[in-house]
Amino acid sequence: MPGIDDIYEFLQNLLRSIGAEVTSPWFYFQIGMILAGAGIAHLAALWVRSKVDVTSVAMGWLAPFRMMMRVLIGNAAIAAFAILMMVARIVMVASTWPSRSYLLAIAAKLAVAWLLIRLATSLIRNETAVRLVSLSAWFVAALSIVGLLDQTVAALDSVELMVGGLRLTPLLAIKVSVLLALALWLANVAGNIIDAWIATLHDLTPSVRVLISKLARILLISFAVVVVLAAAGVDLSALAIFSGAVGVGIGFGLQKIVGNFVSGVILLADKSVKPGDLVTIGDSHGQVRAMNTRYISVSANDGREFLIPNEKLVTERVVNWTYYDTNTRVDVAFATSYDANPRRVCEIAIEIAKATPRVAKVKPPSCSIVEFADQAMKFSLSFWITDPDKGIGNVRSQVMLGLWDAFKIEGSDSSYPIRDMRIDDAPPAAPDSAIEAHLR
Structure with a gap:
């Protein structure tokens, strides 16, 4: 393969040039100056960090400039090293041949390139992305500084793999990865801007706002992918085989994923469930925190956080406690003995419900007697709350504790009597000998 021969020849020339350089005493002199400069730069950086307080120096600056100042102080050793190498390069050029100080120039350029890259990436908040982008960009800059960028690009482009009409090379993979990462980042920034703008449209319901936001992000990501592939020189018509494979995959193994995606779009469109609703789905009860293309978070x-597939909300029974409004009725069942006055019991129960902090005042509580049981009178107390997202069981518990205290003060017994069963005409017990004979 011609590509392998080109790579072999390139490596041979590189090793030959390195062998010629390491035999020169000036090579080791420059290495010594670089190591000495690194040590001095490290000490200078320690002194700068001990004397300079970034918070006080950058007080009142804009956020990007504060971040750049923090990065500059954090990379003070690199900045000091670049300055020392440039000064040493100037001195060496003035006193001897320029070819005897080329390593100093390379070291200075590499340090400056790293410093500029770190300043540029300081606007990125994700630390992992910062490291990845910084190292990748510095590696490309290093290849360009040492004059190996063109040879490296040619070597990466010489290895190819033909898939149908699509030519795949390591260079194409790198270009697509870099451009796609940049395009997706820009799409995410644009999506955040659109989300902020949609949040100001109070005329739209929350579910419609979420639907528009999700569709906008999907369109931005799709547009970014198409633009990157076209910019990288990929023939989009050659991707027909991949689209066919995706269709087969959907037909055989991705039905649930596609079904959940379609169900998510339906839920966002019909507004049956929206963020903030209090829902009960099977054994899961809670508030809807987020709605995604595959599941909702309750x-x-x-x-606990329940991640429920969207398809389940479309095909199964869902109880939405706040579908039209947040007013929710709470029922409390209790009982008293027949010694109590049922009218007074209802009055006390209503007063206790009204005195509970979270009980709504717009709909007054009501209490009614529902059954004359064998041992007690059974009552039902109903009241309304406007904030079911804060819990229903806790407010029910507060009302029941209030009923217990009030009945104790009033002298009414709210507990069931204990039954004491006595059998007077029971036959005498058989002797042990008779039982043993029966068992034989």
């Missing part, structure tokens, strides 16, 4: 009061 947060329970005990800290």
